[in-house]
Amino acid sequence: MFIGEYSHTIDPKKRLALPSKFRGELGSKVVVTRGLDNCLFVYPMKVWEEIATKLGTLPVGEAGTRSFIRVMLAGAADIELDSQGRILIPEYLKKDGGLSKDVTIVGLFNRLEIWDSKEWNIYKKQAEKNTGEIAEELGKLGVY
Amino acid sequence: MFIGEYSHTIDPKKRLALPSKFRGELGSKVVVTRGLDNCLFVYPMKVWEEIATKLGTLPVGEAGTRSFIRVMLAGAADIELDSQGRILIPEYLKKDGGLSKDVTIVGLFNRLEIWDSKEWNIYKKQAEKNTGEIAEELGKLGVY
DNA sequence: TTAAAAGTGGGTGGAAGTGGGGAATTTCAC
């Protein structure tokens, strides 16, 4: 399970070191795609294969579903980690993710998310405003 | 079950010794997360896995719930105790928890809470003011 | 009083993150 938050940097050659804690579970091949809320998703190859299968079996009748599938699949890049555990971010993904030099890598269950650090801090503050209320609701559900 | 209140210190290397009384029940791996009311939660790995599972099964339809899950998971860190029963507090959690050198570790049923000692004393005084009312409420529920 | 355990602090080797040189490959223009 991926959890936690790590500050890393994309070097001038567009390489990004993934946190060493994640490497065992990630394996040597990952898939990077456009994510939601202006960030990138990183899946271990195994997890991606499951997702791709599910996407393939979704009903293509609705326009929303079609565009979602297009964005996910078209933007996907399978990337191999180099000998030092770094991935090379394709230019179009770097651009779409709004990434500059400083990024934050976030662990979320079965995937990682790559955020521009500034954007991440903004998103986090926004989200924390509502955390208290939501937490109380969750408490009623027995999550805590 | 974790009970009690302990004053400990975070050393210059951001290490924090957990009370030895708790170590047996904690095991060697714990998960530290942002808590409510500006403190940190510490769960034994087993307890955390239950919580994570519940979070994973929550309906992700609502945007508020999604962002809550993001904050909870991103703010979580799985940490291994060193040979002397200490944990290394990540900088971002130390900051989010408003922790300085002196902290108070509180046992609460199935988790610990880490408070900045000053904040804890303030909170405690505040809470004691309300104790009377709360006691009445509890009395109605038949707790006392 | 003595011994053991707990909390705190520090030194150090190795790992992790970062950056850059240079070779191999690809892309593009001409």
Added chain:
DNA sequence: GTGAAATTCCCCACTTCCACCCACTTTTAA
């Protein structure tokens, strides 16, 4: 088809951080 430029991969080097070990002091227990 050929040469030039850009890209990507493979090393290597530097710096910072952390896991491991050891030491000291205080508290607890016998």
